[in-house]
Amino acid sequence: MTDRTTVRFVLDGEIVEIRDVDPTRTVLQYLREDLGRKGSKEGCAEGDCGACTVVIAELVDGDRVGVRAINSCIQFLPTLDGKELITVESLSPEDELHPAQDAMIQNHGSQCGFCTPGFVMSMYALYETNGNPGRREIDDALAGNLCRCTGYRPIIAAVTRMYAAARPASPERAQLLSKLKNEASLRIEHKGRQFFAPQDVDELASLVKRYPDATILAGGTDIGLWVTKQHRELDTVIYTGRVAKLQTVAVTESHIDIGAAAILSDAVPTLVQHYPGLDEMFRRFASPPIRNAGTLGGNIANGSPIGDSMAALMVLDTSLVLRRGDVEREILLQDFYHDYMVNDLQTGEFLLRIKVPLPTGDAIVRSHKWSKRFDQDISAVCTAYRLQLDDNVVVSFRMACGGLAATVRSAANTEAAVNGKQWNEATINSACQALAMDFSPITDMRASADIRLRATQNLLRRFYAETLDDRLETVYTYGR
Amino acid sequence: MIAWKRCTRMAASTKSPAHRDAAVGAPLPHDSAHLHVTGRASYTDDLPEPRRLLHLAVGMSTVPHARLAAIDLSEVRSSPGVVDVCLADDITGENNCGPIVADDPIFAVDEVMYAGQSIFAVAALTVDAARKAARRAKIEYDELDAILDPLTAVDRKSFVLPSETMVRGDPKAALAAAPHRVSRRIYVGGQDQFYLEGHVAMAIPQDDNCLLIYSSTQHPDEVQALVAHATNRRASDVTVICRRMGGAFGGKESQAALIACVAAVASDKTRRPCKLRLDRDDDMIMTGKRHDFVIDYDVGFDDTGRILGIDFEMASRCGMSADLSGPVNDRAMFSCDNAYFLENVRILSHRCKTNTVSNTAFRGFGGPQGMFGIEYAIEDIARQLGKDPLDVRRRNFYGKTDRNVTHYQQTVEDNIIDEIFDQLLASSDYESRRAEISAFNKNSAILKRGIAITPVKFGISFTNTLLNQAGALVHVYKDGTVQLNHGGTEMGQGLYIKVAQVVADEFQIDLERIRIMATDTCKVPNASATAASSGADMNGMAAKKAAGKIRRRMTEFAARHFSVPEADIEWKNNGVRAGDTELSFTEFVQLAWANRVPLSATGFYKTPKINYDRSTFSGRPFFYFAYGAAVTEVVVDTLTGENRTLRVDILHDCGRSLNPAVDLGQIEGGYVQGLGWLTTEELVWNDRGQLATHAPSTYKIPTCSDLAPDFRVEIMQSVANTEDTIYRSKAVGEPPLMLALSAFHAIRDAIASDTNPMPDLRAPATPESILNALGTDAA
Missing domain, CATH: 3.10.20.30 (Beta-grasp domain)
Structure with a gap:
């Protein structure tokens, strides 16, 4: 052809x-x-x-x-x-308005109006895909749209009320x-x-x-x-976006199989379904318009030290299928990164699939993102943990961190300080000491070096607290 | 196709002509709302582009302070699509775009003073070509010692303007005699305006060497003047037009001039239309922001928490030039009382010259920083005495008949802060929530909640008295329609609709008859910036006077024509009744025209009563004050420092609101913008003096999810302005921003503990800032 x-x-x-x-x-x-x-x-x-x-x-x-x-x-x-x-x-070729547009007018959702067309389009996408969103879903749907004038209250009102109008015929x-x-x-x-x-x-x-x-x-x-x-x-x-076979998300008997070109919006729900502890991290991962274009494979292959998905995928022992010509090989994500923006891909080789093992036993898996803002921010620190306990003794503890080194990587000393120990505060304290041996973070515009490390230690403490009380709330869930 | 509901352009349009509701006071939508939502509202970059238009990009300094040893633009010139380049030598007039002091070069000469300073511009066939070419410059710098923060500037006595002192009473003696005392150094960060539409201007050559500039500016008159100076023209040869801005917030008050001057200089050199639209990163690097302040205070107080004496020493980052830093810092000094009577006070204000971008106006204009100081002190007093800060606030409020003179000798005549507090405390259920929060915190190790109520009292007027003037021009056409022009600009704040409402009521006609025109220096000359919250006060009054003149002429004409006393002429419902004769507005206009009545008029307004002597810092700088208060409740994670507002209750005073929907939008938006300033928005400069947070990827303004799930905002009902303002309304642009101080103090409340009752929290209260305030032992 x-x-x-x-x-x-x-x-x-x-x-x-x-x-x-x-x-x-x-x-x-x-x-x-x-x-x-x-x-x-x-x-x-x-x-x-x-x-x-x-x-x-x-x-x-x-x-x-x-x-x-x-x-x-x-x-x-x-x-x-x-x-x-x-x-x-496209929404109003004549003098007639889509309900999203009309609701924005009626609820005073625009002031300077410059962000408004973008909001209207995010609202339109929401209108077409969700018939009755709650506040959390509205927040998520609009996370990629900034408004500097309104403070968002009237825009949220417009979203809520756009469903009241008669539904226009779908083209x-x-x-x-x-x-x-x-x-x-x-x-x-x-x-x-x-x-x-x-x-x-x-x-x-x-x-x-x-x-x-x-x-x-x-x-x-x-x-x-x-x-x-x-x-x-x-x-x-x-x-890679037209290669249909690279866009599939499938669940096999042993793992979640994600094509390298699957967009995040397609890959994340399956990951979160199997690992609910990753929900908040993925909710905070970029914004809907970015997740609707960006791919999990791109996040991995790009290999930024502040990429959000990799810490979680690492502690899950995710492996990558790479292909060069007709030859495929598999490598653990853990071994994929060599140095800052340097990975194991050979000349002419590309990322084909991502294999995320399915949950086994009753391991606890979580990921924490730490940034200045809840939505659409780049992590100053991103951590992930996988903990397997047997009668409060740590059978296996995995921890990986982004934002602390030239690559996302495992916290080997910390893992060693925890494995085989009682899962208690003393163990966590020594793990926090070990974190300081694992990472020597830098200062940049997102956080200073010492606070990055302290925040990471505190995130680990928070993980510990969460394992003791699975109803422990975050500031993002509290009061909602 | 996707379908479809009839456009209801304005709520008023559905009213029957027989009965016309007053426009003033109605919650009407923004006049351009139907254009905003359909993408049909034209911003400066959306205007049709003239043939042969060139696009510009600016080459900026990458170092904070250096001699320019060599500028090699050969690769810029040879870059694809490039037509020409402009340097300082190409400026035919004055190489300056500074609004007050002539210390802001359009293009650097010999020396660069900040990383981001413009050195040259390149003109090319496309935006892309211009931006690519600008990066190919080879510039050699001989670097000089750079001052990168205000405290170093104070040490080295590096100032853009002389330090100023205001004193009332005997603060030294009062402090010495006070039974209690607290002093500390506090830090409050700057803020990028982050208007969604970046800076943009287009210059188009006109007949006989005139120049037309489309500029996204709050101050067309100043752009006109500075372009004229830079290009060696007379003001009358330069026209500046702005229909709307995609946000401004003070960032397009003085800063728009640089962009317009570059476009004008390039247009003159190339003899072609030229447009400069800054890329977001360049915009944030090149243009000024809110000043960050370091404030030392020393306060003495009695057992009840009443302030006996207080001393403030403020140092603000003005950057490399004066820009508007003089009046910004003056307002910080004026505002450091907020709503409190300070009997014995000294304020020393340093205007620090640093090798960073020249800071400028931003909603509040120094007021927020001034209030930040006193509110911090009030909180410390309460915490030292073990009292609810609420009680200390009330103890220090201005009185109505005594304790009512400010430190600059203006009597506070319109004080309603007690009434606002009473009403808000009840509606927000403050007392019982505070008790419930204390109980919660006892049982919650990681998450802590906090609550705070803070007041706002904000002086309305430009503190430079001469700026308090405005003009309007109203035309009535034979078909009964009206064109409305005034000197105010529309940046989203709803000024245009408010003024149109005033004119509609003056003529008793529907808003549909009024065409709101772009702000244009051809129509109204010498207009002040749309700033200081004064847009509706001044332009509303000027437009009312213009329309009133025409109405007066038509009334006089009708009295003669119909031989009825003027008292028997009634304007109502899109028409006029003269004795027994009833005419529609259109018929009446046609009759007046046919009888040669002039149907066009100017209006002029100058704010009365104000009188202020800067040499003594005393007098009446403000026509009146606007008031408000907010209660904010937050939750803070003491392990991560992450935080969130849970509930916000606001009660704000707009006098008799011209448009409650617009005013509500200003209050809500102002609060959230202030919340960003005090929580997530952090400007970071690296040790090379370069701004590291120059895009939304690194500079974080609030998003939708940052709005409290429970957000209750009310406009104070039925409180007319005691002064004779337009329909007894009050200005609302800036004051609500400072309501967000309640969020900052709620965070501080949440993290205060028995061992650390007065945490040293710096603004913005980022997770890092909060972890620092908590100290290492908290972990």
């Missing part, structure tokens, strides 16, 4: 075809500069403020249409291929989307730069081997910033 060179997506009921597209042009640049659709705003160009929020519709499981909000400021245009783009202008999306189904791979060349969007794993493997210096793009929630902030020019980009 010959490759396609045209990006095709749906916008306002029409199929749009674009040739000769700059592969790292963002969706927001395309909307504002090429189409003159100025409703979507640029507030930060890094996916943190939500003023650029748009909604993506696509076919999932065959013919069902799924919608999700994303940040258009860091999404590259060719990644829209095969999808529908819905912007604030027919599936038919047009199904017309975009195409088995051919996408290959774009533009001024000497290339963008590949292969359809299957074998093709992906051969592309990665052929172009070992290529940038492998999944959700683009980090790589987007290379372009918008660092102004890097990416010569060759290989996009």
